[in-house]
Amino acid sequence: MKRVFWLLLLFVVFCEPVFAQSESIDELRRLFDYDQNAPLDVKEAGIINRNGVSIHDITYASPKGGRVTAYLVVPTRRGRFAGVVFGHWGYGTRTEFLPEAMLYARAGVVSLLVDDLSVRPVPWRRSAPGSEPQAVRDNFIQSVVDLRRGIDLLRARSDVDPNRMAYVGHSSGAHWGAILSAVDRRLKTVVLMAGVPSETTILLESDDPDYVDFRKTTPKEQLDTYFKVISSLDAINYVPQAAPTPLLFQFAQFERYFNEAAMKRYAQAASEPKLVLWYDTGHELNEIQALMDRANWLRRYIGMEPIAPILRKSLSR
Numbered sequence: 001m002k003r004v005f006w007l008l009l010l011f012v013v014f015c016e017p018v019f020a021q022s023e024s025i026d027e028l029r030r031l032f033d034y035d036q037n038a039p040l041d042v043k044e045a046g047i048i049n050r051n052g053v054s055i056h057d058i059t060y061a062s063p064k065g066g067r068v069t070a071y072l073v074v075p076t077r078r079g080r081f082a083g084v085v086f087g088h089w090g091y092g093t094r095t096e097f098l099p100e101a102m103l104y105a106r107a108g109v110v111s112l113l114v115d116d117l118s119v120r121p122v123p124w125r126r127s128a129p130g131s132e133p134q135a136v137r138d139n140f141i142q143s144v145v146d147l148r149r150g151i152d153l154l155r156a157r158s159d160v161d162p163n164r165m166a167y168v169g170h171s172s173g174a175h176w177g178a179i180l181s182a183v184d185r186r187l188k189t190v191v192l193m194a195g196v197p198s199e200t201t202i203l204l205e206s207d208d209p210d211y212v213d214f215r216k217t218t219p220k221e222q223l224d225t226y227f228k229v230i231s232s233l234d235a236i237n238y239v240p241q242a243a244p245t246p247l248l249f250q251f252a253q254f255e256r257y258f259n260e261a262a263m264k265r266y267a268q269a270a271s272e273p274k275l276v277l278w279y280d281t282g283h284e285l286n287e288i289q290a291l292m293d294r295a296n297w298l299r300r301y302i303g304m305e306p307i308a309p310i311l312r313k314s315l316s317r
Helices: 002-013 025-030 094-106 133-155 172-183 200-205 209-217 220-233 260-269 288-302 308-315
Strands: 043-050 053-061 067-075 081-087 109-114 160-170 189-193 247-252 274-279
Touching: 025 172, 053 094, 053 133, 067 094, 067 133, 081 094, 081 133, 081 172, 081 288, 094 109, 094 160, 094 288, 094 308, 109 133, 133 160, 133 172, 133 220, 160 172, 160 288, 172 189, 189 288, 247 260, 247 288, 274 288
Parallel strands: 081 109, 081 160, 160 189, 189 247, 247 274
Antiparallel strands: 043 053, 053 067, 067 109
C-alpha cells in the first residue's frame, strides 16, 4: 500500500503539465504568500557538537499550521556566514543532507535541513492520497511556504549574511526548489538535484510491475481530475521564470525514475543563467564529483570556503 502511495506521489511531483496552464506566473507566485512578520517561534529540543560544528534539533511555526522539524547546522567559530536551506527527496528525511551540511559548516555555512510534511512527527505530519487532489495541492503549497519560512529563519540570525542565501533540493526537494527559484528572490542560487518535469514517461512506458499495475488499476477519470487540480504546481511552470537566479541542474545518467529526454526538456525549459551537469550514478546522486560541483557552485554564488582542503584534512587523520 505504501509503495502505491509513493508511486502516485512520484507521479504528481514529476508530472509534466497535460492541461492548459491558465494562471499567470504572478498568480502562481501568490499561492505561496504568507505573513513574513509572524513569529518564527523557534524551539530547540537538543544540540550535539561535532568537530567544530553544532547540530541543533529544532522546530519552528509553519504559516500553514503545525510545526516544522529541522536541523540547524552551525559553525562553532564566530563569523558572519552564508546560509543554505536543504530539501530532501521523497524517501528521505532531514538527515539526507546532514553530512554535507556538517562539511559546509566547516566551510563557513549555516544550514537548515527541513523535514517535509509527510515525514514530520504526529501531529504535524500530513499526507494525502491521489483521490484527494485538493489536499495534495495544499500540501505542496505548504511544503514550499515552510521552506520560505526556513529562509526567514536563517536571515534572522546574526551569524548569517542575508545577502548570501541558497537552496539545495533533491528529487521532490528539487520540485520545491524549482518553485522557489521563481517565487523567492532572496536566493542567490538554487541547486536542483535529480529533478524532472514529468513522471508520465515512466508511468506510461515502464515495465516495472508496480507501474504496470498502477496503469491497470487507476481510472483515467481520476487521473484527469487530479491533473486539473495539480498541474499548475508542476516544476516546469516555474524554472522558465527563475531569472535572474542562477540554476544548477544535476542529473543521473543511470536514473531509474525518469528518461533522459524528460530531463533534457526540463533543463531546456529553464531560464538563463544555468548549468546542466550529468553523472555516472543513479537517482541518489551519491557521487563525489556531484558533491564537489555543488560546493564549487555555491562558493561562486554565496562565497562559502572551498571544501577540498577540509576533505583532504579529514581523510589524512
